[in-house]
Amino acid sequence: MTEMVWGFPITGNAVxxxxxxxxxxxELWHVVHMDVPSGMASATALNELREKMSGGPVEMVTAELCEALAxxxxxxxxxxxxxxxxxxQLYIEDGEVFEANLNHA
Incomplete structure (x- = not known):
């Protein structure tokens, strides 16, 4: 894993x-919860993700998640x-990293 130094604010591009x-x-991810303001580059993909999440957690691949957060x-x-x-997992709350275990086999 590449070690990430999380600054503040944590931007979509950092993630x-x-x-x-x-x-x-x-790789497939469970997106359990998300609250992210739109940026110019991600508005459409992020809005689509928000719509999908209105019914609860969703699954999406890394590329789709990155497109939404960019x-x-x-x-x-x-x-x-x-x-x-x-x-x-990656768990960010109130703009701070609470849990970041991004090591996998």
Whole structure:
């Protein structure tokens, strides 16, 4: 895993860079919760993700998740877990990383 130094604010691009460095584009994620303001680059994909999440958690691959988060000015809340290994997770709350275990086999 590439070690990530999380600054403040945590931007969508910081999350995207971390995911792209550590995971294949086709790996499946459980997106449990998300609260992210739109950025210019991600508005359409992020809005589509919000719509999907209106019914609860969703599953999506790394590439789709990165597309939605790209350009977001800040990540307020994000709770994602790798579908193949729930111990691999990223949990951001109130703009701070609370849990980051991005190591996987």
């Amino acid at each position: 995207v860079d971390t995911l792209k460095c550590n995971f294949r584009s086709d 350009g977001a000015p800040q990540v307020w809340v994000l709770d994602i877990r790798l579908a193949s290994d729930n111990a691999v």
